Amino acid sequence: GAVVSQHPSWVICKSGTSVKIECRSLDFQATTMFWYRQFPKQSLMLMATSNEGSKATYEQGVEKDKFLINHASLTLSTLTVTSAHPEDSSFYICSARDREGVETGELFFGEGSRLTVL
Amino acid sequence: QQQVKQSPQSLIVQKGGISIINCAYENTAFDYFPWYQQFPGKGPALLIAIRPDVSEKKEGRFTISFNKSAKQFSLHIMDSQPGDSATYFCAASPPGNTPLVFGKGTRLSVIA
Numbered sequence: 001g002a003v004v005s006q007h008p009s010w011v012i013c014k015s016g017t018s019v020k021i022e023c024r025s026l027d028f029q030a031t032t033m034f035w036y037r038q039f040p041k042q043s044l045m046l047m048a049t050s051n052e053g054s055k056a057t058y059e060q061g062v063e064k065d066k067f068l069i070n071h072a073s074l075t076l077s078t079l080t081v082t083s084a085h086p087e088d089s090s091f092y093i094c095s096a097r098d099r100e101g102v103e104t105g106e107l108f109f110g111e112g113s114r115l116t117v118l
Numbered sequence: 119q120q121q122v123k124q125s126p127q128s129l130i131v132q133k134g135g136i137s138i139i140n141c142a143y144e145n146t147a148f149d150y151f152p153w154y155q156q157f158p159g160k161g162p163a164l165l166i167a168i169r170p171d172v173s174e175k176k177e178g179r180f181t182i183s184f185n186k187s188a189k190q191f192s193l194h195i196m197d198s199q200p201g202d203s204a205t206y207f208c209a210a211s212p213p214g215n216t217p218l219v220f221g222k223g224t225r226l227s228v229i230a
Contacts, residue, residue: 004161006161031215032215034217034218041225042222042223043207043220043221043222044162044207044220046217049217091159093162095161095217095218097215102214102215104150105149105150105152105167105211105213105218106152106164106167107152107211107218108164109154109161109162109163110161111160111161112159112160112161114159
């Protein structure tokens with residue numbers, strides 16, 4: 001299957017700083033990537049849909065000025081948590097489909113990035 | 119309409135037993151139903167998936183049963199092993215390049 005790589009896998013930062021998480025499709029071009037957030041022992045919550053070359057579409061209740069998403073190329077999308085606070089601590093996971101997946105629906109996930117804000 | 123309801127929330131199964139997890143949906147536009155397995159600290163990994171034109175799909179020890187009229191689908195894990203202990207999520211999506219809607223997850227523990 002297609003490989004989606006996320007970096008960093010974990011990050012600790014001080015309150016008020018910004019953190020950038022990268023999501024790369026390693027062996028395919030992803031015109032669309034999806035960003036999810038997961039709290040401990042809970043399900044995945046869709047944050048936004050990231051489209052290459054255009055602005056991300058955010059889900060209701062997700063602050064677009066807090067969670068900046070950039071999808072500058074067909075293989076890279078980034079999520080920047082700006083002015084992070086402890087309540088932003090969470091597990092962030094990106095996902096993407098390859099060309100076949102757009103037809104079949106199959107979605108591949110990255111390994112996730114654990115953010116801890118002190 | 120966009121919800122996928124998953125049960126049970128947690129499940130304990132003896133080694134060698136059958137693990138059964140159920141999901142139900144409302145949106146009849148959904149046409150893709152995958153199951154994901156997630157270990158702690160890792161991203162979800164696709165386990166098996168089914169489309170509404172098939173009532174059952176089997177891959178190794180994992181089987182999806184699909185009931186279109188009841189709008190329900192389930193995951194059966196045969197001969198459950200301790201290594202199967204993980205959180206399992208059902209999901210669904212309509213046609214097109216749309217995001218998956220996830221169930222709340224089931225924490226499976228397989229004990230020896």
